[in-house]
Amino acid sequence: MLRLTELALPIEHAPEALAPAIQQRLRLPDGDLRTFTVFKRSYDARKKGSALSFVYTVDCELRDEAAVLAKFKDDRNVNPAPDVSYHPVAAAPAGFGNRPLVVGFGPCGIFAALILAQMGFRPIVLERGKPVRKRTKDTWGLWRKNALNPASNVQFGEGGAGLFSDGKLYSQVKDPKFHGRKVLHEFVKAGAPEEILYVSKPHIGTFRLTGVVTRMREEIEALGGEVRFEQQVTDLQVEDGHLRGVTLASGETIAADHVILALGHSARETFRMLHARSVYMEAKPFSIGFRIEHPQSLIDRARLGRYAGHPLLGAADYKLVHHAKNGRSVYSFCMCPGGTVVAATSEPQRVVTNGMSQYSRNERNANAGIVVGISPEDYPGGVEAGPLTGIALQEELESRAYVLGGGNYEAPAQLVGDFIAGQPSTALGEVEPSYKPGVKLGDLAPSLPDYAIEAIREALPAFGKQIRGFDRHDAVLTGVETRTSSPLRITRGDNYQSLNTRGLYPAGEGAGYAGGIMSAGIDGIRVAEALALSLLADAQQRA
Template sequence: MLRINELRVPLIREYEKNLPDHHLQGEQQDKLNAQLHEQLMLAIVARLKIDASELVSFTVFKRSYDARKVREILLSYSVDVVLTNEAAVLKKFANDPHIKPAPDTSYHFVAQVTDFPADKLRPIVIGFGPCGLFAALLLAQMGLRPIVLERGRDVRQRTKDTWGLWRKKVLNPESNVQFGEGGAGTFSDGKLYSQIKDPKFYGRKVLHEFVKAGAPEEILFINKPHIGTFRLVGVIERMRAEIIRLGGEVRFESRVTDVLIENGAMNGVQLANGEIIYSRHVVLALGHSARDTVEMLHERGVFMEAKPFSVGFRVEHPQSIIDKARFGEYAGHPVLGAADYRLVHHANNGRSVYSFCMCPGGTVVAATSEPNRVVTNGMSQYSRNERNANSGIVVGIEPKDYGDDSPLAGIAFQRFWESRAFELGGGDYSAPAQLLGDFVADKASTGAGDVMPSYKPGVKWGSLNPSLPEYAIHAVREALPAFDKQIRGYNLYDAVITGVETRTSSPVRITRDRETYQSLNVKGLYPAGEGAGYAGGILSAGVDGIYVAEAIARDLLA
């Protein structure tokens, strides 16, 4: 099998327009798929300079688009092809870097056990977000029967608790957007792409497992795949069932309150109900908001250090403006879907401002996990058919900005500004908000314009000046008009800014050894995923969970 990279074809101009959610259905979708298949087949034959009879089959490995010229949008493919005479074609294109033998992207287990010894202590996974999910799944698939300890509730009960905050302003500190089965990624866009280096193609393993559990097959090849919140619920439930079927155990409402460390090595954990579970191998897949657990680990002497993260706001525009700016006359094309964007501005005060976790056709959601604090995040369903697009517009900050040398100083920094946002929002989990034009003009807002805020339970209009440090306010105020040069219409007066976005990543790194994946000073403790500072999204967290599971298997079976 050969792989052809950067095979470019023009976007099909004839398509069904005015779609309500950028998606075709039934016969319309089948017709478009047939057109794409025929177009791609002809492109492969032309690229390889072969007769059509020599092409046995082909599959799409990756599809993206190039919209730098909105009048000439191109689809860019990586395709794996089977030919009648691959050796001859490979020789003919020996100097072409875009035509090579297809790499092996299948997953190979480092170990598999058919009968895990009853006298061996089982590995423990703390946290059941993407990292913990894949660490547990891989351990179970290798026959190592993990025990998962999740402080929150199962994903369906957790969804009800989350709606309790959004609709009734009632926060459950143990079951919310941050805590519970599926982790913070469940109530997001379900994005499944990352810029991590992935030489072993572990990202493919993550995607394949999601598809096996019911995710759309297109996530295997589209450039920026996503699942969406509602679909993720069922996917995660089926993956949990598979872990249990393979001998794993999943315990909800099981918050770890202490770790048992003896002579610099893990011996087990203690739960809030006093129960002790002994283990020599413990995965810390906490997520970026388990602050009390991080504080406990710091008290027990687990090595950690402060790390950079970012703070800012959520900014909402009509999705139609983003579609038009990115795709021109192709806005609404079903192959392109709802448009996203990626923006960066280097402010005069030396700060970098950039878009974060962009959610096409989505909503801004309340994402706090602690009482009397306000945190925002973005969320999209699979259809991405809500009226607004939203993105975090955030400013990079460094540990020197935290005002303290403690590894936990970044957590204190977050809490301060989240509490300030709670006060500015009126003290009932409403969020402070301002029109983009008013923010740029440094003028308090009194109400919405043409763009309605999507944040639930609601917003309180005013000035966002007191909601973040002055240097962050200054940098964002400078960046917003500058972004209009990249996305025409971005500097829309009535666009809505909602504060605050503080959970972009963990402000702490629980540092680990690069070879063993274990804590620098506690053997058998495996810091992993976003909360430990080693991932930044669903895909990268899942990949990190795989690496850690493999490290445990090698150590456990040595």
């Protein structure tokens, strides 16, 4: 196969125009292009006023690939196509009985369990929350009735925190083995739209993800794996530095020498248990801030100009960064075009916000986190206070937001203009906040540390110079966004195992090795492969 990059065609080109464009670009005689596959399609809207084009990367099967490569040997856009197919690293030996455990069934745990199952290792998955449909009902209980179920919510349950999100499937992590393609192919196989294989910023959306993760669980089970819900791990069994099993909240102990710890970033009780069991971990940076909402039409006009609302382009997104005078970096996080701001707490008497979109991205507002990076030096007691101090800061800010919101899971909110001016908000403008159960207008300044408020106040007008109207007076800020990533890292070595607990494989967002669905899925594959090779080596040694 040959890969051709930077092939541009007008936005509204006919589907049949792509093949002739490839033939013309490669100067091929009729019949020399046998087949082709679109690997990627993107567009660049940075040049205001210019005509937009789709830019393609295509993999082509040609009659004489060697001749074409020789003809274009100095053309950086014509190259052999890399092999992006997935190749299993191991297969379980006949009669294999040492079944691995996977703790957590978010994106990382799903792909770790799926890969292990496809290699024949029949994993057992332990998920503290409920199956996706029961979990969805519990989550709507908070959004519609102000009733929180601490065991089943936006953070806990089948699909993990990524289920109630935009379903974005892109990442900037290094992926030399193309595990990201495996993630996308498995999603498509489970019912996701095929376009996620080639659009530049693929997403699925919450409602479609629910069916996708259900079908992926069914495949794991069909391959001999088990997924056990409402099974919270409360302790580890460790002998001489080696993991020998886990204890559940029910009191049951499950023997296991190999456990993938695919926790989400909100598994605070489990983090504290691991720390008490002396599993090595360290505090790491994360970010805090608010959700901001604008009319999606404003973002579309600012980003796409005369192409705003074009059905082939969909709702526009953005990515913003500002380096404040006080040394803090403020940036947009988890931007959700045509989405809603959602209640994302998992603990009583705390308020947390996040963003979510459906596949259609057709809600009235755009929203994103506007967050400030912080480091362990900012946590209570500083670096010397230990690895759990970031959690303590999160809990303090979330409890503060609960009080500012009125103590009923409504969220504190403020208009952007009032926030910049340092005055409380008393009435909404044209922008209607989407957060459910609802918002309480007031002053957001007490909800975050002074340095964060100062940096965000400086950043919003700067963002308004990049996107006209971003700092409009009646845009809405809703607080607080605290769970941008895990505040700690369960550090692992080159073999993907814990530095001081052999057989324990920290993975994904909660362990500090991922940030989003795609990177979590990739990390789950990597860790599953490392565990499989270790299991195979152990089996061969015993033989």
